[in-house]
Amino acid sequence: MRENIFNNDFKKLIFILIILINIIIIQTVNGQNCDSLWNIYNNAKNDTTRIKLLNEEIGYIYETINIDSAIFFYNKAIALADKNIMQKTKNETTFLNLKATSLRYIGIVYIDNEQFDKAIEYYLKSLKIFTQIGNSEGMASCYTNLGNAYNNKSDYYKAIEFFLKSLKIDEKSGNKKGVSMCYTNIGAVYASLGNYDKSIEYFLMSLKIKEELKDIKGISNCYNNIGIIHKEQGNYKKSIEFLLKALEIDEKNGDQIGASYCITNIANVYKNQGDDDNALSYYFKALDFFEKYDDKIGMTSCYGNIGSMYLRKAEYDKASEFFLKSLKINEDLGFKEGIAQIYFQLSSLNVTLSEQKNISAQIKLNYVSKSIDYGLKSMFVAQEIKALPRIYDAAEVLMESYKISHNYIKYMEYAEIFIATKDSMFSEEKTKALTEMGTKYESEKKQLEIDKMQKQKELDNKTIEAQQAENKKQQIIIVSAIGGFLIILVFSIIILRMFGQKRKANILLASQNAEITQQKEEISAQRDEIEAQRDTVVLQRDHIEEQNKEITDSINYAKRIQHAVLPDFDTMNMILGEHFILFKPKDIVSGDFYWATIFKNWQIYTVADCTGHGVPGAFMSMLGISFINEIVRKEEVSQASHILDHLRTRIIESLKQKGISGEQKDGMDISMCVLNLETQKLQFAGANNPLWIVKSEKLKVNSDELQDESLSSPSSYKVDKKSNSFAVIPNSPPVIPNEREESNFQLYELKPDKMPIAIYERMDEFTNHEIEINQGDCLYLMSDGYEDQFGGLKGKKFLSKNLKQLLLDNSQLTMKKQKEILEKTITDWIGDGEQIDDITVMGIKI
Numbered sequence: 090m091r092e093n094i095f096n097n098d099f100k101k102l103i104f105i106l107i108i109l110i111n112i113i114i115i116q117t118v119n120g121q122n123c124d125s126l127w128n129i130y131n132n133a134k135n136d137t138t139r140i141k142l143l144n145e146e147i148g149y150i151y152e153t154i155n156i157d158s159a160i161f162f163y164n165k166a167i168a169l170a171d172k173n174i175m176q177k178t179k180n181e182t183t184f185l186n187l188k189a190t191s192l193r194y195i196g197i198v199y200i201d202n203e204q205f206d207k208a209i210e211y212y213l214k215s216l217k218i219f220t221q222i223g224n225s226e227g228m229a230s231c232y233t234n235l236g237n238a239y240n241n242k243s244d245y246y247k248a249i250e251f252f253l254k255s256l257k258i259d260e261k262s263g264n265k266k267g268v269s270m271c272y273t274n275i276g277a278v279y280a281s282l283g284n285y286d287k288s289i290e291y292f293l294m295s296l297k298i299k300e301e302l303k304d305i306k307g308i309s310n311c312y313n314n315i316g317i318i319h320k321e322q323g324n325y326k327k328s329i330e331f332l333l334k335a336l337e338i339d340e341k342n343g344d345q346i347g348a349s350y351c352i353t354n355i356a357n358v359y360k361n362q363g364d365d366d367n368a369l370s371y372y373f374k375a376l377d378f379f380e381k382y383d384d385k386i387g388m389t390s391c392y393g394n395i396g397s398m399y400l401r402k403a404e405y406d407k408a409s410e411f412f413l414k415s416l417k418i419n420e421d422l423g424f425k426e427g428i429a430q431i432y433f434q435l436s437s438l439n440v441t442l443s444e445q446k447n448i449s450a451q452i453k454l455n456y457v458s459k460s461i462d463y464g465l466k467s468m469f470v471a472q473e474i475k476a477l478p479r480i481y482d483a484a485e486v487l488m489e490s491y492k493i494s495h496n497y498i499k500y501m502e503y504a505e506i507f508i509a510t511k512d513s514m515f516s517e518e519k520t521k522a523l524t525e526m527g528t529k530y531e532s533e534k535k536q537l538e539i540d541k542m543q544k545q546k547e548l549d550n551k552t553i554e555a556q557q558a559e560n561k562k563q564q565i566i567i568v569s570a571i572g573g574f575l576i577i578l579v580f581s582i583i584i585l586r587m588f589g590q591k592r593k594a595n596i597l598l599a600s601q602n603a604e605i606t607q608q609k610e611e612i613s614a615q616r617d618e619i620e621a622q623r624d625t626v627v628l629q630r631d632h633i634e635e636q637n638k639e640i641t642d643s644i645n646y647a648k649r650i651q652h653a654v655l656p657d658f659d660t661m662n663m664i665l666g667e668h669f670i671l672f673k674p675k676d677i678v679s680g681d682f683y684w685a686t687i688f689k690n691w692q693i694y695t696v697a698d699c700t701g702h703g704v705p706g707a708f709m710s711m712l713g714i715s716f717i718n719e720i721v722r723k724e725e726v727s728q729a730s731h732i733l734d735h736l737r738t739r740i741i742e743s744l745k746q747k748g749i750s751g752e753q754k755d756g757m758d759i760s761m762c763v764l765n766l767e768t769q770k771l772q773f774a775g776a777n778n779p780l781w782i783v784k785s786e787k788l789k790v791n792s793d794e795l796q797d798e799s800l801s802s803p804s805s806y807k808v809d810k811k812s813n814s815f816a817v818i819p820n821s822p823p824v825i826p827n828e829r830e831e832s833n834f835q836l837y838e839l840k841p842d843k844m845p846i847a848i849y850e851r852m853d854e855f856t857n858h859e860i861e862i863n864q865g866d867c868l869y870l871m872s873d874g875y876e877d878q879f880g881g882l883k884g885k886k887f888l889s890k891n892l893k894q895l896l897l898d899n900s901q902l903t904m905k906k907q908k909e910i911l912e913k914t915i916t917d918w919i920g921d922g923e924q925i926d927d928i929t930v931m932g933i934k935i
Contacts, residue, residue: 229254259271280321746848
């Protein structure tokens with residue numbers, strides 16, 4: 090064991106020695122360069138030359154050695170410039186320009202060291218001077234620098250604002266390199282915002298210019314960025330194609346950092362395709378390079394991705410370890426998008442842990458609580474920076490967390506955010522547009538390559554002459570480095586011996602300290618346990634009291650949400666004309682819902698009865714309304730039976746119904762009508778719920794599922810002469826006034842398919858009925874709540890036949906009057922009893 094520790098320490102020491110040697114070599118070269126530059130500086134005849142040396146040579150060299158020294162020399166340049174500006178010399182503009190350059194370079198030093206606010210402070214000072222003297226090139230550089238700083242702070246809209254200002258200047262001046270850089274920067278910001286079609290548009294414009302300029306590194310970056318966008322859109326074949334192009338260029342040019350980012354992105358594609366082993370292998374390969382070069386951004390990306398792979402492999406401790414490593418770096422950098430992403434991954438980890446079998450209810454609750462906490466943190470940061478992909482992820486994990494905790498109100502709240510964000514980010518049209526952009530770019534690229542090959546034939550290859558003086562200088566450097574290495578090696582051997590002796594003493598001391606610490610922790614744990622038990626009892630009491638209030642508040646909130654998604658009175662009047670809707674929820678919220686819309690030349694309306702009532706029923710009704718909206722408006726389905734077929738598929742998928750024994754039978758019964766406003770032909774499809782039609786003539790229908798309801802004339806009705814209203818004789822059918830003459834109107838019933846909108850033993854396609862309707866016809870859609878209601882003197886059901894008779898006898902009244910009769914009839918029928926189910930009846934007069 091001791092030998093292994095010694096070997097590990099020795100390996101670390103050798104690694105440190107190698108780094109020291111590299112530093113010596115670099116400092117030797119830089120030292121020689123600095124000595125030469127200081128000689129030039131001291132012999133310079135004017136301050137203009139001195140400031141340029143400090144800005145372009147001396148300060149730049151010290152940026153790689155000591156940033157404090159670099160800032161010192163840039164400030165020295167500023168002091169020289171200020172001295173000449175105060176003297177009001179004829180070269181005042183020149184010195185203002187040099188001062189602005191020094192300020193901008195200080196900003197670059199700060200941004201390279203992740204001090205973004207300090208960087209912005211110096212960029213703004215520089216911009217003010219460049220604007221004052223009218224230096225458009227300097228202004229463009231400052232705008233680009235400011236855009237990068239705000240992008241690193243995840244303030245994306247501010248970043249786009251500055252990049253567009255820089256782009257405007259570069260386009261006006263014909264600076265193609267600057268234009269290309271702006272396109273790349275804007276494309277990257279749009280990618281962070283989830284606007285992928287805009288992102289790829291800018292990347293392709295940038296790529297076209299970089300190929301004209303033969304900017305090899307820039308071409309590689311564009312390929313890499315385009316590959317990432319195709320990955321986000323699920324176009325993995327195209328993604329791999331562009332990423333491999335980028336990797337080939339970086340490896341050919343020895344750009345190991347660039348190659349590492351390509352490898353990371355290729356791993357991301359394998360991850361999305363479910364190829365876990367290949368993905369994990371590529372992530373570790375990239376991580377080796379990032380750790381070697383201390384690339385914080387690359388390291389945090391790899392840590393997060395490796396954590397997500399271990400999560401998928403159910404190695405939860407390793408997943409947590411890597412997520413927390415990534416979070417620490419992101420917080421140190423102030424990289425908000427990365428923070429939001431890691432909070433989402435930690436939330437997903439706790440969701441997975443809560444779904445383990447054989448864990449206690451308390452442990453499960455702790456995991457769910459952690460999941461919600463991390464999810465809310467992710468959502469807060471994501472909404473703060475307006476990053477749609479991160480909002481999408483946070484909404485999804487919060488939906489899952491609240492579903493596990495049975496908090497359906499919160500589930501629906503984040504379901505709305507999830508659906509809205511998804512619609513903003515993804516669509517078939519966007520994916521198709523991205524592919525078409527890529528195809529167009531490839532065609533243009535092939536033509537450019539043909540032109541390039543023709544020009545290439547006219548060029549001669551040039552030979553590069555060897556520089557003997559440079560070779561001699563390199564030999565001197567190598568000899569000096571070897572001598573330094575030997576000195577360090579001897580010194581290291583002495584340190585190793587001293588380290589071994591000290592280490593033995595430390596091991597003994599550590600063992601004694603550990604024993605004392607363990608005893609102390611045991612005593613402290615016993616004390617904490619007693620206090621915790623006392624606090625738990627108090628907390629449980631308070632928790633029960635709070636829960637009662639929260640449940641009531643949540644249900645009232647659900648009522649507001651449900652009323653918000655149901656069509657309002659004005660909307661229904663605009664769509665249906667003369668109609669009524671009797672909507673009586675059993676509880677605060679309802680499992681029934683109604684919906685109507687006009688789409689092109691179709692008038693579509695429906696009434697549905699979801700499984701259960703109260704909050705579970707309301708949850709189902711929300712899903713139903715959302716899915717019908719998508720089916721009709723986005724998928725443009727206008728045949729009644731097809732709408733129900735699509736709706737059933739959505740419900741089965743969203744509720745993960747398998748049809749296995751013992752599974753909860755969630756779903757809905759529904760009547761769906763589609764009226765062609767040009768032909769006056771009505772389509773009907775029903776899942777357990779029928780359509781009733783009152784007409785004065787024979788009904789023409791394209792289906793055999795029609796039933797002519799020959800109902801008797803009124804026999805047991807009476808009128809309350811005092812109130813001039815209709816009333817029900819207890820324990821008898823509803824009535825109309827005796828003084829009305831009998832009519833020739835008949836009630837027809839279009840029967841539904843006897844299967845629900847859910848998984849069922851019978852899964853046939855729904856039948857589509859088509860009938861001709863005329864002006865004056867009345868259509869009635871309803872749930873089963875009215876006819877199933879118990880009441881009267883004997884406490885029996887109201888029954889379907891009595892409801893039909895009631896509707897037929899009153900069908901020639903106004904819709905408003907019909908609703909009043911229905912409402913009073915059912916109220917009198919229930920009496921002092923209890924409403925047993927949600928009640929919904931929709932009547933429409935053509």
